[in-house]
Structure formats: structure tokens, C-alpha cells
Amino acid sequence: MNRPPKIPVELRVNGADHELWVAPERTLLEVLREDLGLTGAKEGCGVGACGTCTVLLAGRPVRSCLTLASEAQGAEILTIEGLAETWPNRAEGELHPVQEAFVAHHGIQCGFCSPGMILTATALLDETPRPTEAAVRHGLSGQVCRCTGYTKIVASVLAAAERLGEGQP
Amino acid sequence: MKPGRVIGQSLPRRDARLKATGEARYTADVSLPFLLHAAVLRSPHPHARITRLDVGPALALPGVKAVVTSADTSGVKWGVFRYTRDQEFLARDVVRYIGEEIAGVAAETEELAREAVARIEVEYELLPAVFDPLSALAPGAPRLHEHSDGNVNIHVPIHVGDVVSALAACDYVHTERTESEEESYFMTEPYAVVAHCDRQGTVEVWMPNASPHTKAKGLANALELPVSKVHVRHVTVGGAFGGRSDLFPGEYIAALLSRKARRPVKLVYTREENSIAVRQGHSMVVQSTFGFRRDGTLVAADITAHMDGGAYSSTGPIATSVPFLCFEQTYRVPHVRYNGYRVYTNKPIRGMIRTHGRAWACNVDMQLDLAAAALGLNPIEIRAKNALRGGEHTPTQSFIPAMASHETIQAVAKASGFREKWGKLPPWRGIGVGCVSVMSGFPMGIRGGSAALVKFDEDGGATVISGVVDNGQGNEGVVLQIAAEALGLPVDQIQLTASDTEVTPIDQGAYSQATTLVSGNAVRLACEDARRQLLELAAEAMEASVEDLDIADGRIFVRGSPSRAMPVARALRTGLLKGKAVLGQGSFGPNVDQTREWITNPRGQLAAAFSYGSAVVEVAVDPETGQVEVQDVWVAHDCGRAINPKEVEGQMEAGVAMGGHGGILLEACRWYQGANLNTGFLDYKVPLAPDMPPIHCTIVESEDPVGPFGAKEGGLSISMCTAQAYTNAIANAIGGFIREFPYTPDRILAAIDNRKTGGS
Numbered sequence: 001m002n003r004p005p006k007i008p009v010e011l012r013v014n015g016a017d018h019e020l021w022v023a024p025e026r027t028l029l030e031v032l033r034e035d036l037g038l039t040g041a042k043e044g045c046g047v048g049a050c051g052t053c054t055v056l057l058a059g060r061p062v063r064s065c066l067t068l069a070s071e072a073q074g075a076e077i078l079t080i081e082g083l084a085e086t087w088p089n090r091a092e093g094e095l096h097p098v099q100e101a102f103v104a105h106h107g108i109q110c111g112f113c114s115p116g117m118i119l120t121a122t123a124l125l126d127e128t129p130r131p132t133e134a135a136v137r138h139g140l141s142g143q144v145c146r147c148t149g150y151t152k153i154v155a156s157v158l159a160a161a162e163r164l165g166e167g168q169p
Numbered sequence: 170m171k172p173g174r175v176i177g178q179s180l181p182r183r184d185a186r187l188k189a190t191g192e193a194r195y196t197a198d199v200s201l202p203f204l205l206h207a208a209v210l211r212s213p214h215p216h217a218r219i220t221r222l223d224v225g226p227a228l229a230l231p232g233v234k235a236v237v238t239s240a241d242t243s244g245v246k247w248g249v250f251r252y253t254r255d256q257e258f259l260a261r262d263v264v265r266y267i268g269e270e271i272a273g274v275a276a277e278t279e280e281l282a283r284e285a286v287a288r289i290e291v292e293y294e295l296l297p298a299v300f301d302p303l304s305a306l307a308p309g310a311p312r313l314h315e316h317s318d319g320n321v322n323i324h325v326p327i328h329v330g331d332v333v334s335a336l337a338a339c340d341y342v343h344t345e346r347t348e349s350e351e352e353s354y355f356m357t358e359p360y361a362v363v364a365h366c367d368r369q370g371t372v373e374v375w376m377p378n379a380s381p382h383t384k385a386k387g388l389a390n391a392l393e394l395p396v397s398k399v400h401v402r403h404v405t406v407g408g409a410f411g412g413r414s415d416l417f418p419g420e421y422i423a424a425l426l427s428r429k430a431r432r433p434v435k436l437v438y439t440r441e442e443n444s445i446a447v448r449q450g451h452s453m454v455v456q457s458t459f460g461f462r463r464d465g466t467l468v469a470a471d472i473t474a475h476m477d478g479g480a481y482s483s484t485g486p487i488a489t490s491v492p493f494l495c496f497e498q499t500y501r502v503p504h505v506r507y508n509g510y511r512v513y514t515n516k517p518i519r520g521m522i523r524t525h526g527r528a529w530a531c532n533v534d535m536q537l538d539l540a541a542a543a544l545g546l547n548p549i550e551i552r553a554k555n556a557l558r559g560g561e562h563t564p565t566q567s568f569i570p571a572m573a574s575h576e577t578i579q580a581v582a583k584a585s586g587f588r589e590k591w592g593k594l595p596p597w598r599g600i601g602v603g604c605v606s607v608m609s610g611f612p613m614g615i616r617g618g619s620a621a622l623v624k625f626d627e628d629g630g631a632t633v634i635s636g637v638v639d640n641g642q643g644n645e646g647v648v649l650q651i652a653a654e655a656l657g658l659p660v661d662q663i664q665l666t667a668s669d670t671e672v673t674p675i676d677q678g679a680y681s682q683a684t685t686l687v688s689g690n691a692v693r694l695a696c697e698d699a700r701r702q703l704l705e706l707a708a709e710a711m712e713a714s715v716e717d718l719d720i721a722d723g724r725i726f727v728r729g730s731p732s733r734a735m736p737v738a739r740a741l742r743t744g745l746l747k748g749k750a751v752l753g754q755g756s757f758g759p760n761v762d763q764t765r766e767w768i769t770n771p772r773g774q775l776a777a778a779f780s781y782g783s784a785v786v787e788v789a790v791d792p793e794t795g796q797v798e799v800q801d802v803w804v805a806h807d808c809g810r811a812i813n814p815k816e817v818e819g820q821m822e823a824g825v826a827m828g829g830h831g832g833i834l835l836e837a838c839r840w841y842q843g844a845n846l847n848t849g850f851l852d853y854k855v856p857l858a859p860d861m862p863p864i865h866c867t868i869v870e871s872e873d874p875v876g877p878f879g880a881k882e883g884g885l886s887i888s889m890c891t892a893q894a895y896t897n898a899i900a901n902a903i904g905g906f907i908r909e910f911p912y913t914p915d916r917i918l919a920a921i922d923n924r925k926t927g928g929s
Contacts, residue, residue: 039198040191042407044357045440049850052357080191099189103181106815109823110641111188112357112407118189137858144850146357146408147641149826150858152819 009070013038014082020069028072029053029064032079040080040115044144051143054116055079061120061142080115083122098122098160107156109147117143121157129165133158174721175653175660176878179815182646183665184405184639193405196361197437199375204363205234207426207436208282209419210272210289211446212264215515215843216298216311219262219291224272227285232277235430236285237422247391249415250767253323253482255314256518258391258418263296265313265480266517267844268445273422275434300843302475302512303454313480313513322478323485323511327493327771329564330504335469339460341543345536349528349910350837351477351519352450353848355855358407359443364423365433371398372427376420377406379413380678382636383616385670387416392424400671409640410827411521412448414680415484419446444848448520449838451476451488451511455528459536465546467555469504470536472496474529478511479518485511486767487611488521492529495889497563498606498779499574500537500555505564515843521680523888524828527896527910531833534603534893535906547591548602548897549582552783556604566762567608567775573807573871577783578604580805580867585785597790599902603893604783608776609882610683612765617683618758619691620674623652623699625751629723629738631656632664633695636676637688639667642884643816644684648692650812651877655696657720658737674756682882685812686778687759689877694755702751707740760875777875781807782821782886784894786829790902792921795914797834797899799862804891806866808883809873818866820884825864828888830856833895837911 006021013036022031032038032055041064044052048063055064056078078086087096094100098121101107108114117140124131124139131139136157137150145153187193224236239261248254260271272289276282297311304310305320313320336342362376372392378384381401389396406413419436427434438446453476460469472493478485489509497505524530541551556578557563559571581602582588590600610617621635633652639645645667653660666672676691677683700720707725708715711733719728726734741751762773785803790796804821811817835854839846847853872879899917900906907920 033198038191039194042195042358043197043437044359045850047440047849047851050357050440080189084190095186095189099186102189103185106179106181106185106819108182108185108188109643109819110357110408111184111193111405112195112641114188115191134859137861140858144355144357144855144857146355146410146827146855147823148819149822149824149830149856149864150861151822151864152815154858 007070009073011069011072011077013077014079022069024070026069027065028067028069031069032064038079038081042112042115044112051116051120052113054119056119056123059123059126061123080119083119096122097163098125101156101160101163105152105156105159107153113143113145117145117153121160125161125164130161175650176810176812177814179813180650180660182643183649184645195358195405195407196363196375196377199363199404201363201365201433203432205275205277205430205432205434206279206282207273207275207423207434208279208286209270209422210286212260212267212269212271214264214293214295215267216296217264217293218296219260219264220294221292223290226288226290227274230281230285230288232281233274233285234432235275235426236272237425237429238272241425243393247387247416248482249484250486253485256481258421266515268517269480270418270422273426275426275430298515298843300514300516300840302477302514305512305514313515317513320513321510322482322513323489323768325486325489325507325509325768325771327507327565332469332471332504332506335504336458336460336471339468340463341540342458342460343536343539344456344458345532346456347528347532347908348454349452349526351452352522352832352836353444353838353853354410354412354448354522355853356408356410356412359438359440360419360447361437362420362423363433363435364420364427366424366428371400372424373400373402374420374424375402375404377409377413379409379638379640379680381638381668381670382675383678384416384420388420388424391416391421400669403667403669406640410523411680413640414520414678417447441848445517445845448483449517450522451478451519451526453477453526453528455532457532457536459540461540461544463544465540465544465551465554467500467502470502471506472533473508474510476509476511476526477514477516477519479514479516481518483518483520488519490767490771491521492525494775495525495605495607496533497565498557498567498569498608499604501557501561502564517845523885524832524892527832527892530605530889531893531896531910535896535900538897538900547588549578549587552602552604553578557606565772569779570874571871572606572779572781573869574781576869577781577805577807580869581783581785581803584865584867585787585803587785597792597902599790599898600785600787601894601897601901602783602785603890603897605886605889605893606779606781607682607882607886609686609778609780610677610681610759610776612761612763612775613677614763617677618756619676619688620756621691621695622674623695623753625741627738627741627745629736629741630662630664631658632666633692634666634673635688635692636673637667637684638679640679642820643813644679646816647685647812648689651689651692652696654878655693656700658723662723682885685880685882686876687757689880690757691755693877694757695753698755699751699753702753703737703740706744706749707735710740710743711735778873778881780882780886782890784887784891786891786894786898788898788902790899790917795917797912797917799830801865802829802862802891803865804887805869806883806887807869807871809876809881810870810879811868811883812880814868817868817883821866821887822864824884824888825891826856826861829891829895830861832892833910833912835911
């Protein structure tokens with residue numbers, strides 16, 4: 001098999017820098033899972049249809065299975081493993097409010113969609129701090145959950161919005 | 170013991186923090202040192218003879234460590250039952266569906282394994298194939314298996330009473346024929362397996378599964394090992410829905426490759442492989458004739474189903490029976506005949522999935538609406554009249570100890586305002602109701618019970634050891650709450666070692682809605698045993714009698730004088746000083762008739778508990794586009810006592826999505842000559858967040874006499890009855906039933922056109 005040579009890629013993931021040599025066709029998802037051991041992002045379909053591989057790239061949700069590792073160079077990458085640390089002044093063991101809301105409001109069943117769902121919801125609330133229920137449903141429309149029927153996922157996101165908005169005008 | 174300390178509290182799940190942070194480990198996340206990666210060569214033909222198979226070119230590729238084919242196997246065929254052994258996990262001479270396993274390759278990387286698979290040389294002689302059950306039964310149809318009579322895989326014959334005479338005496342008799350395509354499971358986690366055969370002759374396996382002990386036994390048989398040497402490990406499972414139950418070729422191939430290469434092997438299916446090479450739902454054709462008395466009393470039903478089983482048996486006898494069994498425990502029917510045929514075709518293997526066939530469940534329930542219309546009743550009345558109640562028997566002789574059927578019907582009728590709305594909605598709006606009863610478990614012989622242990626640490630913490638498996642429905646939380654209630658300890662002082670077959674005693678698994686009742690009772694009994702031992706230790710130390718003692722919040726105290734107390738940890742230490750460790754054990758087998766058999770003797774006590782669910786759905790249909798807007802869904806469920814109400818609600822909402830919304834409006838496998846054309850999320854539509862309507866849940870609590878703290882099955886009932894309610898609501902909106910599922914816009918428009926032109 002003739003292969004193009006590996007290329008150097010510098011990735012900044014959850015605040016840590018990584019210098020890697022990767023085959024040019026490798027996806028961000030493969031590199032996160034296989035090279036960096038960050039298995040929180042899942043491969044549910046490999047073609048960008050299910051959303052289980054979602055990570056935040058410069059604050060925006062992307063399908064890491066459709067993103068080449070080299071495309072992510074230079075941008076801040078946030079995976080589910082790093083989300084809690086982005087929340088300032090948290091108590092010992094406390095997670096990000098979106099994560100806490102999914103736990104408290106039963107928004108998680110089998111959990112395979114949860115990392116992508118939670119990161120997408122976090123980006124959504126970042127952009128629209130007080131979304132309507134319809135806006136939440138629309139915002140999550142790229143994320144497949146087969147277990148919950150979405151009711152408690154939507155409730156979790158709305159509860160997180162409330163919590164994040166506390167003390168804000 | 171009076172429940173209430175922990176039972177009934179909507180506690181967050183123990184594993185939710187792991188799942189919210191990416192810490193939960195699913196099979197594809199498992200990594201072992203020296204790991205190889207595997208890929209599978211699959212048949213591209215629906216029916217063919219293998220005339221040449223040369224794996225030499227694959228083996229010649231550097232980095233390929235092992236290849237397995239049928240030449241590496243004993244040739245023993247596998248089946249769930251002794252009489253359904255029809256499948257070799259690596260095809261020997263003939264392949265019978267597109268996707269069937271022919272060879273497995275283990276290599277240093279997944280890419281290399283796939284490259285090696287592509288290099289295997291196979292020549293086929295194509296054989297005629299058949300793709301639907303009715304064609305497969307026609308004279309001269311291609312035969313799939315030499316052992317089968319025609320292509321009939323399973324025939325379940327049930328006849329109670331005298332259907333022919335009873336129908337002849339009825340005031341109203343009607344025949345309905347319905348058809349449905351296959352549903353696909355689409356668990357978000359694609360199937361994966363990691364297997365490690367080590368040099369001491371034991372095998373460790375990680376895989377998403379709904380029954381670790383059943384998997385371990387099947388794998389042990391296939392590998393010709395004692396069960397004690399096959400360790401199915403605990404791993405987080407990304408959904409099952411009935412599609413992770415029996416033994417699959419994947420785990421066998423991975424284990425065989427590991428044994429040959431002497432290294433651990435990981436095999437991760439693509440989404441397409443998960444769709445075609447694990448399980449699918451049965452497509453089916455169902456014909457029913459129902460007879461009623463003028464007052465709306467159901468007297469007789471004669472039902473024949475032809476189910477497309479695909480190429481092999483899988484759980485065929487169960488899958489062919491369960492839709493009927495749910496029906497016979499839903500409505501009282503003194504004369505009933507069922508002929509269920511599961512037929513071999515050249516399509517992927519079919520298993521059990523949520524509604525157990527839309528064409529079945531919705532056919533029998535639409536009969537109630539048609540009769541109501543003909544006899545001048547409303548749909549609620551006719552169901553209330555015919556719903557089976559606790560204290561009655563089913564036709565096949567199951568006694569139903571308790572079932573709040575009427576309460577669920579009245580709950581959804583009231584919450585939805587059904588009676589006020591019925592017949593008064595504006596054009597193209599509709600409302601419908603559906604009802605179903607689901608059993609908590611069924612006879613599974615020696616594998617139908619569960620056992621559990623509980624041990625204590627010197628600091629007062631307890632560890633429950635149970636074979637319970639959690640596929641996402643929350644089973645681990647269920648047994649933890651049961652244990653906390655029974656022990657009198659806070660939940661966070663209890664650990665759970667679950668599902669690992671090396672250390673947990675036998676458990677029936679999570680595929681017959683039995684976990685809460687059976688595993689839950691085993692855990693309860695183990696905890697009660699441990700509690701008794703603890704109280705005996707404390708009684709001696711406190712000079713009190715055991716009967717006067719109680720445990721709460723980790724303290725043992727004398728009832729009535731709570732100041733006379735000692736911490737659980739001190740009682741434990743007192744025992745340890747005397748060489749007495751507290752070790753509780755419990756085992757539970759449901760009181761079912763073990764002589765009951767799916768085909769040869771389908772009578773006797775089926776299950777120890779029976780749940781009931783009712784749903785009302787209100788819809789608006791757009792007559793121009795055929796689009797259905799579901800406005801509201803009301804569901805009510807008798808699940809006994811709800812151990813964790815929010816989690817039960819989660820199961821109810823889940824059922825609405827999969828059985829109702831997906832099952833009736835969206836989901837169907839599409840085919841061309843045995844090739845499944847829509848194996849991915851892009852072209853097989855599962856419900857998304859904006860699709861789902863508001864869901865209003867009512868938990869109708871009752872006290873089941875057998876279930877742990879009164880609990881029984883929770884959730885599946887809703888999946889089935891919501892499918893029926895969707896069907897009936899759409900029929901109400903457009904003024905006629907559609908006989909093909911799912912109700913896609915084209916089918917809805919065709920039905921509307923038909924009605925306008927006066928067609929049937």
C-alpha cells in the first residue's frame with residue numbers, strides 16, 4: 001500500500017498542547033480517541049449523521065468524524081473530558097452546569113449520545129442563553145438519541161439555561 | 170417491610186456522572202496491551218454456494234496475524250433452543266443473506282484488517298433467493314435449509330375454546346389484514362467486541378449485551394469450554410431494545426481470532442454492519458378475524474401472522490409468540506386461535522424489538538375501534554369493557570395476580586379529555602387510544618432466575634454482587650435502590666458489582682422485562698439475609714432481641730427507643746472479632762410453569778407479574794402533504810410501585826419515541842433483492858428532538874404482590890400501546906385505517922385519495 005507521508009499536526013485539546021505526526025487522512029475523532037486516549041467522543045456512524053462524535057472547535061460544535069485532524073490545527077478543541085474544567089469556581093467534584101443538569105434531570109439513559117449532546121447544548125446556551133423549548137429542540141436536531149424520547153434532555157438543557165443565567169440580567 | 174425510604178425517590182443514576190463526562194467505558198473504548206484489530210468478510214449475495222475460498226492472499230499481507238473460516242470451527246450449529254440450531258457462525262458451504270459472516274481477520278490495525286478482508290478470494294455459485302415470507306411459502310420457492318418443511322422456521326399453534334363456532338354466533342365479525350416492513354434497532358452504539366483468550370485457557374469478553382450469563386454460556390458451548398472459563402465483563406452498553414440478547418457471530422469470531430493469534434482482539438462494527446449483521450425487527454403480514462356481541466363484548470379472535478424471520482432462527486419461537494401473549498393478557502377473549510409462522514427468507518436475522526411487530530399490535534387494537542364504530546360505542550368504552558383485570562386468567566392459563574388495566578385506561582381518557590373530544594374534533598384532526606399488557610419475564614428453564622450476594626466492608630459499606638445488566642434503561646439504579654431500601658443504608662454506602670460473569674451468580678438478563686421483578690427480588694432477598702445477620706450481631710451486643718431492632722441511615726436501633734443504637738460498622742466489627750463476616754445471599758425464580766413450551770405446550774403460568782399501559786394520541790393530518798403533526802401524547806402505566814418515578818417516566822417517553830413516533834410515522838427498512846438500502850441514520854429516519862410531541866405521563870401505582878417492594882415491568886407496555894394509539898388517531902383524522910406500516914406521507918395521501926374516490 002502506497003501511503004502519503006505523515007504530517008505534523010499541533011492540536012490544543014482541553015487546554016493542553018499536543019505535537020503529533022499523523023497520516024493526512026486521519027480524522028480528528030480518530031486522533032482524539034486513538035492517539036490522545038480521549039474516548040468520550042464516540043463513533044456512532046462515521047458519516048456525520050448521528051452527532052455522537054461532536055466536539056467544540058473554537059466554541060462551535062463540529063462532527064469530529066468529518067473533520068480532519070489537520071483542519072483542527074490552531075483552534076481550541078474542547079472535548080467532554082475537558083468541559084467541567086471550563087466552569088470557574090466550581091466545588092470539588094462538581095461538573096459544568098450543563099453536565100450537572102443532565103445528571104439531575106435524568107437526561108441520560110444509555111449515555112452514548114450524551115457527550116455530543118452535552119457539548120452541543122453547551123454551545124447552544126453560549127450563543128442563546130435563554131432559549132425557548134423549540135429553540136433547544138432545533139439546536140439539538142443534529143444529535144440522535146434512541147433512548148429518551150428527548151423530553152428529559154430538553155428539560156435538562158432548559159434547567160441548565162436557568163442555572164447559567166442566575167445573577168445575569 | 171414498608172417501603173418508602175429509598176423506593177419511590179427519583180434519585181439520579183449512579184452512572185450518570187460517568188456518562189456525562191466521557192468516563193463511562195463502552196466496548197469500543199476498551200483497550201488492552203498487544204491488541205489486534207479485526208474485520209469480517211461478509212457475503213455480498215443473498216443466497217449462494219461458496220465454491221472456492223482462499224485466504225492465502227490475506228495471510229500474506231504483513232501485519233495480518235490470524236484468519237478464521239469455517240475450516241477452524243467444529244461445524245456444530247448454534248441456536249437459542251435445542252430445536253433451532255440452524256446457524257454456523259462462519260458460513261461453511263452456503264451463505265443465506267447479504268452480510269453473512271464468511272471469514273474473520275485479525276491484524277495490527279483496523280485498516281490492515283479491512284485490507285486483508287478485501288484480498289480474500291471467494292467464488293460463489295449464485296442460488297435462487299426469496300425475500301418475503303409469503304413468496305417463501307409458495308410451492309417451488311427456493312429452500313434455505315434442508316431441515317425445514319418448506320421454509321417454515323417456526324409454527325406456533327394456539328387454540329383455546331372453539332373459534333369457528335363462536336365467530337358464527339357473534340353479532341359483529343370483521344377481518345383485517347395488515348402488513349409492516351422491518352424496523353431496525355439503531356442503538357446509538359454500534360456493536361463491538363473485545364475478546365482475549367489467554368494462555369491459562371480463559372476467555373475475557375467485552376461487548377454490548379442484554380444478558381451476560383446467556384452470552385457466556387453460548388460462547389462457552391461454541392468454543393467448547395466450561396462456562397467458568399468464559400468471563401463476560403461489565404461494560405457500559407449503548408442501548409439494546411431487544412437486539413443484544415442472543416449469541417452473535419461477532420463475539421465468536423473475535424474469540425476464535427484471539428485464540429489463534431494468542432493476542433487480544435477488538436472488532437468494531439460499522440453502522441452498516443450493526444444494521445444488517447446483528448438483528449432487525451420482523452416484517453410481517455397479519456390477518457385477524459374478530460367477533461363481538463352486540464354490546465361490544467369480545468368473544469372470539471382468529472389471528473394468523475406470517476413473520477419474515479430472515480435466514481436463521483435466533484429467538485424465533487419467542488418472537489413468534491410474544492405479540493400474541495401480549496394480546497391475550499390485554500383483552501378478555503374466551504375463544505382464540507393463533508397461528509404464528511416465522512418463515513425463512515434470504516434476509517438478515519430477525520430478533521425481538523419493542524412493539525414486536527406493528528402489523529400485529531396495531532391490527533388487533535384497530536379491531537376494537539372498528540367494532541366500537543359498528544356497535545355504537547366509543548373507543549374508551551369498548552376497551553374498558555374488554556380489558557382483562559387482575560384476578561383473571563389468560564386463555565393460555567396464566568393467572569394475573571394484579572393489573573391496574575382500567576385505571577390506566579381511565580387515566581389517559583381523563584387526562585386527554587378523550588370523551589369530550591371524540592367525534593367533535595375539527596376536520597383532519599383525530600384522537601385515538603391503545604392498550605397493551607406486558608409480562609415481567611417468561612419461562613426460560615434453568616436460566617430464568619437470578620441470584621445475588623451482598624458483602625460488607627468493616628466501615629459499614631456494602632457491595633451488592635448481581636448479574637443484572639444495564640443497557641441504558643437504568644437497571645443498575647433499580648437494584649441499588651432496592652438494596653438501599655432492604656438494608657436500611659443510604660444508597661451512596663452501597664457499591665454494585667454487576668454483570669461480570671466471573672464473579673456474579675446467574676441472572677436471566679434484561680430481555681424479557683424481568684430484571685426488576687427477578688433480579689430485583691434476588692437482590693432484595695440477599696439484602697434481607699444480610700440484614701438478619703447484622704441484626705443478630707447487634708442484638709447480642711446490645712442485649713436486645715432481633716425482632717425489636719431496625720436499621721436506618723446506617724444505624725441499628727431499638728424500635729421505640731432510638732437512643733439505644735449502634736452504627737452498622739460497629740456491629741460488623743463485633744462479628745469480625747468472632748470470625749463472623751456478614752455475607753448475604755438471595756436467589757429468586759419466578760413462579761412460572763416450567764413445562765410451558767413456546768411451540769409444543771403453550772399453556773401454563775407464563776410470568777409472575779403483568780403490567781398494563783394505555784395511551785391516547787391527538788393528531789392533525791395535513792391532507793395536502795400527508796404530514797402528521799402529533800399534538801399531544803398521554804400515557805399511563807401500571808408498573809407496580811415505581812422504584813424511581815423519573816426513570817420510569819424516562820422509559821415511558823422512550824417508548825413513545827420508538828414504538829409510537831418512529832414506529833408508526835418514520836421507520837422502515839428498504840430493500841433491493843435482499844440488500845438493505847437504508848442502513849444509516851441519513852436514510853433510516855429515527856425521531857429527532859424537534860419531531861417529538863409533548864408527552865404527558867401518568868404512573869398508575871399499584872402494589873404487585875410478587876415484585877420487590879411491589880414493582881414490576883416499566884416501560885415496554887407504553888412502546889406498544891402508543892403505536893396503537895398513533896394508528897387509531899390517524900385513522901380517526903382521515904376517516905379510515907391504513908393497513909400498511911409505517912404511515913408515511915405517501916401512504917396517508919393514498920388513503921385519503923382512496924376515501925375520496927370511494928375505494929376501500
